[in-house]
Amino acid sequence: MRRASAIEKEAKEINTIEDLTGIFESLASTQVAKVKNKVELSTDFFKLLWKRYSSIRIDPKTRITNRQLADADAKQAYIIISAEAGLSGEIDQRLIETMLQSYNPDTTDIIVLGSHGANQLSQRNVHYVRFFKVPESDHYIDVSPVIDAILPYSKTIVYFEEYVSLSVQNIRSIDLVSSMRDMSEGAEEDIMTAYNTIFEPSLDEIADQMEITMMKLALSQTILESSLAQAASRFNAMAVAKKRAGELIDDYMLEFHRAKRSESDRQMREVMISLKKKRQRLGAKR
Amino acid sequence: MKQLEVIPHLNVIARAPFIVYYEGKAEAVTATNKVGTFDILPDHADFFSILSPGEVVIETADEPISFQISNGIITARNNEIMLFVNI
Numbered sequence: 097m098r099r100a101s102a103i104e105k106e107a108k109e110i111n112t113i114e115d116l117t118g119i120f121e122s123l124a125s126t127q128v129a130k131v132k133n134k135v136e137l138s139t140d141f142f143k144l145l146w147k148r149y150s151s152i153r154i155d156p157k158t159r160i161t162n163r164q165l166a167d168a169d170a171k172q173a174y175i176i177i178s179a180e181a182g183l184s185g186e187i188d189q190r191l192i193e194t195m196l197q198s199y200n201p202d203t204t205d206i207i208v209l210g211s212h213g214a215n216q217l218s219q220r221n222v223h224y225v226r227f228f229k230v231p232e233s234d235h236y237i238d239v240s241p242v243i244d245a246i247l248p249y250s251k252t253i254v255y256f257e258e259y260v261s262l263s264v265q266n267i268r269s270i271d272l273v274s275s276m277r278d279m280s281e282g283a284e285e286d287i288m289t290a291y292n293t294i295f296e297p298s299l300d301e302i303a304d305q306m307e308i309t310m311m312k313l314a315l316s317q318t319i320l321e322s323s324l325a326q327a328a329s330r331f332n333a334m335a336v337a338k339k340r341a342g343e344l345i346d347d348y349m350l351e352f353h354r355a356k357r358s359e360s361d362r363q364m365r366e367v368m369i370s371l372k373k374k375r376q377r378l379g380a381k382r
Numbered sequence: 383m384k385q386l387e388v389i390p391h392l393n394v395i396a397r398a399p400f401i402v403y404y405e406g407k408a409e410a411v412t413a414t415n416k417v418g419t420f421d422i423l424p425d426h427a428d429f430f431s432i433l434s435p436g437e438v439v440i441e442t443a444d445e446p447i448s449f450q451i452s453n454g455i456i457t458a459r460n461n462e463i464m465l466f467v468n469i
Contacts, residue, residue: 138399145466148457152430237399288459293428296415305432306455309469313399 100355107348114341117334124331128262131324138320142313149306151288152299173249174199174206175242175272175315177256177322178213180230187257187265187329192216194267195255207245209319230319237316243308246272256318257325263332265325275314390424394440396449396465403438403449403467410441411463413456422458429458438465 176195178188192213199206199222206224208214214227226245231238246252252272257265290299394411396403411422414436422429433454440447454467 134400137397137402141397141399141466144395144397144464145455148430148455148464148466151459288428288430293430293459296417296429296431299430302430302432302455309455309466312469316399 097355097358098351100352100359103348103352103355107345107352110341110344110348114338114345117338117341121331121334121338124327124334127327128259128324128331131320131327132259135317135320135324138313138317142310142317145306145310145313149303149310152293152303152306170248170250172204172251172253173246174204175246175252175254176206176208176210176213176217176224177230177254177319178208178210178216179322179326180210181212186333187267187325188212188216191255191257191267192220192222194269196220196222198269205249207242209242230323237319239312239315239319242315243312254315254318256322257329258321259324259328262328265329268321270318272311272314275318390461392422392424392461392463394463394465396438396440396447396467398466398468401468403465404440404442404447406442408440408442408463411456411465412437412439412441413451413454413465415456422456422463424461426458426461428460429456431456433465433467438467 174195176191178191188210195206201223205226206217206222207226207228208217208224209228210230214224217224228242228245231242253269254272254275255267255269258268260266295302392408392411393406394408395405397405409424412419413422414420414434415431416434419436433451433456435452436450437448438451438454449467451467453469454465455469456466457464
């Protein structure tokens with residue numbers, strides 16, 4: 097049996113791990129609340145913007161859907177939105193596995209956001225054409241470089257992690273342009289034309305600017321969703337680790353008390369044996 | 383009996399994707415586009431513009447609200463002003 101002092105030392109180390117996982121768990125929980133708020137604000141923002149965009153076009157949905165960004169023979173792009181670092185549970189692994197089920201290297205290029213996803217792809221020897229760090233700050237998400245990278249492609253499918261609840265996160269894939277239509281449901285209004293409205297610069301330039309802006313917002317939205325799902329996954333991973341650390345501490349304490357008891361029993365036995373020997377020696381002398 | 387004159391006002395929504403700068407009634411909005419700095423007052427013609435970097439000022443009944451923007455879009459329609467900034 098191990099010594100009680102060694103067990104006590106290990107139990108203290110596990111205690112530190114339990115404290116750390118507890119801290120990570122509350123950090124992840126705060127992150128979930130913060131990102132949830134951002135998602136709501138960003139969704140409202142998109143709807144308001146679409147409301148105005150739809151007022152300057154006769155059929156804005158057709159225009160944006162039929163937008164010819166590239167020739168028909170061009171490859172399609174998969175955008176993978178993963179975490180920037182580890183500690184996000186196994187959700188990134190699920191993301192990559194889901195994407196690989198429909199991936200064909202002859203027709204598709206992969207663009208990856210987040211170091212964790214890039215590492216996962218490299219480990220599987222899957223080639224990606226571009227890598228971007230997850231572009232996030234407290235005030236905005238600058239996805240302009242990613243939008244520039246996807247413009248030559250005929251179609252863009254985004255693979256991301258979707259937050260369902262604190263305990264459930266799913267992997268989703270969307271066509272970026274179709275998702276813009278979905279996000280704007282029921283947000284249309286009357287037409288504004290050059291006859292009744294002052295446009296500075298021209299109507300076409302404004303429409304182009306708004307389309308790029310909304311594409312950026314749609315992509316930002318998926319990054320936010322992923323960030324929310326990753327925070328929830330991190331929360332779950334930390335909650336499990338904390339629970340496991342608590343169970344380990346209980347096991348260690350049981351082992352510690354047994355070792356302590358065994359040590360005192362051994363000491364008692366040694367005292368009894370030496371007393372017995374002393375008594376035998378005294379008896380022999382008499 | 384003389385009717386009370388109703389003074390028109392603007393309903394302003396000024397937002398960035400994650401920030402609500404102002405939502406409510408206002409007397410005027412000042413911003414800058416390629417042409418220069420301009421004001422929007424109540425009963426302004428319908429207007430759509432891309433904003434240049436600079437300061438936006440919203441004159442409210444209490445005190446003016448101002449903030450810096452790096453880019454944006456402003457629309458004015460039926461005294462409803464929408465500012466989409468820092469996008």
